[in-house]
Amino acid sequence: MAIIETRPPSTVDTGASAPRQRRKRQRGKRERPNYLAGASGWIWLAVIILPIYYVVITSFKSQAGFFSSNPLLPTLEPTLDNYALVLNAGFTVYLLNSLIVTVGTVIPALLVSFMAAYAIVRGRGKFISFTSTVFLMGLAIPLQATIVPIYLIITRMGLYDSLLALILPSAAFALPISVLILSNFMRDIPGELFESMRLDGASNWSILWHLVLPMTRPAVITVGIYNALQVWNAFLFPLILTQSPDKRVLPLSLWAFQGEFSVNVPAILASVVLSTLPLLVVYIFGRRQLLGGLTAGFSK
Amino acid sequence: MTTSLEQRRAAVRAQARTAGPSGWFAVPALVLFAAFALLPIIGVVALSFTSWNGLGAITFDGTTSWRKVLADPVTLNAIVVTGKIMLFSFIVQAPISLLLGVFTAGIQKYRALLAVLYFVPLLLSSAAVAIAFKALLDPNFGLGPVSGIEALRQDWLGNSDLVLFVVVFVIAWQFVPFHTLIYQGGVKQIPRSLFEAAEIDGASRLQQFFAVTLPQLKYTIITSTTLMVVGSLTYFDLIFVLTAGGPGYATRLLPLHMYITGFRANDMGAASALGVILVVIGLALALLLQRFGGRDRSASQLEGA
Numbered sequence: 383m384a385i386i387e388t389r390p391p392s393t394v395d396t397g398a399s400a401p402r403q404r405r406k407r408q409r410g411k412r413e414r415p416n417y418l419a420g421a422s423g424w425i426w427l428a429v430i431i432l433p434i435y436y437v438v439i440t441s442f443k444s445q446a447g448f449f450s451s452n453p454l455l456p457t458l459e460p461t462l463d464n465y466a467l468v469l470n471a472g473f474t475v476y477l478l479n480s481l482i483v484t485v486g487t488v489i490p491a492l493l494v495s496f497m498a499a500y501a502i503v504r505g506r507g508k509f510i511s512f513t514s515t516v517f518l519m520g521l522a523i524p525l526q527a528t529i530v531p532i533y534l535i536i537t538r539m540g541l542y543d544s545l546l547a548l549i550l551p552s553a554a555f556a557l558p559i560s561v562l563i564l565s566n567f568m569r570d571i572p573g574e575l576f577e578s579m580r581l582d583g584a585s586n587w588s589i590l591w592h593l594v595l596p597m598t599r600p601a602v603i604t605v606g607i608y609n610a611l612q613v614w615n616a617f618l619f620p621l622i623l624t625q626s627p628d629k630r631v632l633p634l635s636l637w638a639f640q641g642e643f644s645v646n647v648p649a650i651l652a653s654v655v656l657s658t659l660p661l662l663v664v665y666i667f668g669r670r671q672l673l674g675g676l677t678a679g680f681s682k
Numbered sequence: 683m684t685t686s687l688e689q690r691r692a693a694v695r696a697q698a699r700t701a702g703p704s705g706w707f708a709v710p711a712l713v714l715f716a717a718f719a720l721l722p723i724i725g726v727v728a729l730s731f732t733s734w735n736g737l738g739a740i741t742f743d744g745t746t747s748w749r750k751v752l753a754d755p756v757t758l759n760a761i762v763v764t765g766k767i768m769l770f771s772f773i774v775q776a777p778i779s780l781l782l783g784v785f786t787a788g789i790q791k792y793r794a795l796l797a798v799l800y801f802v803p804l805l806l807s808s809a810a811v812a813i814a815f816k817a818l819l820d821p822n823f824g825l826g827p828v829s830g831i832e833a834l835r836q837d838w839l840g841n842s843d844l845v846l847f848v849v850v851f852v853i854a855w856q857f858v859p860f861h862t863l864i865y866q867g868g869v870k871q872i873p874r875s876l877f878e879a880a881e882i883d884g885a886s887r888l889q890q891f892f893a894v895t896l897p898q899l900k901y902t903i904i905t906s907t908t909l910m911v912v913g914s915l916t917y918f919d920l921i922f923v924l925t926a927g928g929p930g931y932a933t934r935l936l937p938l939h940m941y942i943t944g945f946r947a948n949d950m951g952a953a954s955a956l957g958v959i960l961v962v963i964g965l966a967l968a969l970l971l972q973r974f975g976g977r978d979r980s981a982s983q984l985e986g987a
Contacts (some may be wrong), residue, residue: 531725
């Protein structure tokens with residue numbers, strides 16, 4: 383338990399449960415409310431919510447209703463036909479593909495970047511500092527610039543039009559930021575803890591499992607969530623590395639639906655809602671983890 | 683004898699204590715990165731000196747692709763458009779994210795509630811965002827025609843004078859939440875005591891913002907700016923679905939131009955040359971920002987706080 387309590391100080395909580403002490407002090411002081419900030423805050427909310435509101439209400443309109451109704455008012459005759467249409471157009475296959483690619487990318491990327499971060503933080507030597515430099519440089523290079531050689535490598539490996547073709551480069555691209563965040567957190571673990579475990583004869587694996595993992599859990603969650611978001615929403619790799627509908631992932635399917643349903647805007651927007659739903663569920667139940675993790679990871 | 687033995691024992695112990703993992707722990711990550719990131723970077727340079735249609739044989743072709751790419755006015759246009767989008771989206775996003783970050787870091791309950799909703803766009807894919815705005819901005823059935831406001835009755839995505847600003851707006855809509863989150867985290871790390879001290883000195887809210895918040899956020903600003911600027915070299919899916927680069931070449935950014943050249947016009951040599959240009963611009967910008975920031979990224983930001 384003691385170990386968990388010494389988490390890096392930057393794992394900020396998002397909003398709601400700010401330290402009670404601080405709130406009390408604030409309340410005692412009676413700060414003059416900032417009306418300008420408040421008003422701007424609500425205006426920005428409108429900017430953010432309007433498109434989302436529009437997408438959701440439109441997805442329940444019939445096609446005829448869409449052309450004849452006010453786009454900002456919900457329909458009086460909501461229909462689920464659009465959702466049925468999308469679900470019957472192979473949506474579950476695309477959902478499953480997205481799940482496979484996301485899990486298949488995030489878990490291995492997390493594992494290898496965790497090991498690499500440990501080597502970078504605790505190891506010595508030329509090879510390790512070389513590794514560190516490579517990943518730092520990887521952050522600065524827009525890796526999307528390399529789609530042509532990646533296409534070449536994937537086709538020559540005979541992987542074109544497979545889910546593995548998406549997993550391999552996505553996992554590689556996830557490494558620089560993963561290694562950076564994980565090693566930043568590992569650096570905050572006091573060196574004495576490593577030394578005492580060493581003196582007790584613990585192996586590297588045992589140190590990783592019993593010391594490093596518990597102490598960097600917020601960072602591991604951050605990296606996992608951040609990469610999962612990136613991969614789940616990725617468009618470019620699926621576009622250039624897959625072809626057949628049974629290998630299609632969700633973002634690409636949205637684009638395909640757009641071509642397929644062309645003027646049936648409510649159905650296209652229903653596909654947008656359906657593709658976002660899984661992440662929305664994650665957000666509702668894991669908001670604090672998700673936002674707190676992202677903040678901690680990038681504000682370091 | 684005994685002293686040297688003891689010394690040796692102490693040395694062994696010290697060594698055991700400080701011994702870290704061997705480099706082997708970094709090998710799996712390095713192999714994966716080498717195969718699908720480093721090799722492609724070398725590959726993109728090599729392929730830019732070849733001629734390849736994406737299917738047949740790859741033949742060495744000297745500087746043909748380079749001369750073609752550099753002589754093509756569309757390339758220069760793509761670089762200019764990319765630069766404009768980068769600049770405008772920075773000008774729009776940076777102040778909004780900074781202010782929203784400070785705003786949502788406040789302890790008021792309604793701000794925490796607003797923050798929950800602000801971050802929803804983080805969940806949407808670029809394709810989803812593009813499709814939503816395409817419907818919303820439709821000149822016949824979108825928001826404009828029914829609003830009754832004549833100024834909103836525009837062909838937002840079909841007018842080459844307007845489209846750039848529409849794209850900047852949509853980009854801001856999608857990415858401001860992420861940067862707000864970064865700034866929120868940064869503001870929450872500023873020690874309360876600094877604000878209290880400023881208040882005792884009689885600093886107004888505005889003075890506190892400029893004298894405490896802004897200087898304390900220096901590194902957060904650098905991080906966010908780097909991600910914003912380098913990130914704007916990777917806008918592809920949003921533009922691809924929203925405008926497909928049009929009308930004409932008005933929104934054909936460098937990554938999109940590369941994709942179209944390689945995978946639509948089947949000129950992989952020229953596409954690779956464009957890829958090299960992208961890599962060079964990205965590296966140059968990152969180095970510039972790094973120098974400007976004057977800091978080792980890996981150093982702890984908390985020291986001295």
